[in-house]
Amino acid sequence: MLPFARVSIIGLGLIGSSLARAIRAKMPTVRITGTDADPGVRERVRELGLLDDVADSPGAAVVDADLVVLAVPLGAFAAVGAEIAPELAAGAVVSDVGSAKQIVVDSLGPLLPETIHLIPAHPVAGTERSGPDAGFPTLFEGRWCIITPPPGADETALARLSEFWSRLGSKVDLMEPRHHDLVLAVTSHIPHLIAYSIVGTAADLEGVTRGEVIKYSAGGFRDFTRIAASDPTMWRDVFLTNKDAVLEVLGRVSEDLAVLQRAIRWGEGDALFQRFASSRDIRRAIIDAGQDTADPDFGRQH
Ligand SMILES: NC(=O)c1ccc[n+]([C@@H]2O[C@H](COP(=O)([O-])OP(=O)(O)OC[C@H]3O[C@@H](n4cnc5c(N)ncnc54)[C@H](O)[C@@H]3O)[C@@H](O)[C@H]2O)c1
């Protein structure tokens, strides 16, 4: 039996539209409703035929849904929560795809009626693109979906949500929300911050023109520009809502950079070599774990 029969998706950009496409592909009998604050996005999703019904407001989109998934930037969660709360069907599961998780428990938890099960989740899958045309049905296949149930979460609701993401092709893990935020600060948030910073530095550097940066952009810099092309609203909200973990990890990154700076200044080749060699091991381990989407073998072991 399917874990949910009527799914509502609030926010129909890259992740929301990918979710709709994936549900259509893997669980075709599920009725999908949803909405987006942007009328142009609603229109486009209607044209693409991704949903059974595109509503004009979050409240109208969630009526009768047994699963509601918020796929909006984290800064919009409280406003959406307040809009949907009075319309939710008793017993519904409310979840999300937000990139930080403690904030979801803190901002949505107090707004939802007691009959509703809040089970936050984070599919660790995405790209630098946004909007409904950027979505695709296989986005979540072979990727981790981290579910972060609050203390005392309903076991049946949790099992249904785990089954839902497994059916979409994801590997499911459970994590405590604050721990999730620390792990993702290291693996996703800080790398984005560094990319935004380095691309900004290159653009502002006196003595090197913007034309030269573009013309001679070497592989390393090019890879950073892909990450730094990510959605500014989404990432502004990630850093504002995962502030503590990001600042903690950033402190360590600054110290480690200072160590490298010192090694370069004093010509300590061995120290540089050791550091670079252990980074290579981590890259190898990521490929071996099947987590590199650029690897030609990606997905073969799933
Ligand atoms: N982009 C990624 O790689 C990625 C990966 C995993 C999770 N996420 C998370 O997914 C969520 C959505 O990100 P995305 O990449 O799909 O962004 P996106 O910009 O492609 O889509 C977000 C959509 O939400 C809509 N929206 C904004 N405020 C709204 C509101 N109040 N009510 C209804 N709709 C509203 C926007 O109009 C937009 O269409 C974010 O919380 C993000 O942290 C993103």
Ligand SMILES: O=C(O)C(=O)C[C@]1(C(=O)O)C=C[C@@H](O)C=C1
């Ligand atoms: O692959 C990318 O381009 C992404 O930025 C995806 C990515 C990541 O950092 O891995 C970004 C944000 C998420 O919440 C999850 C995935």
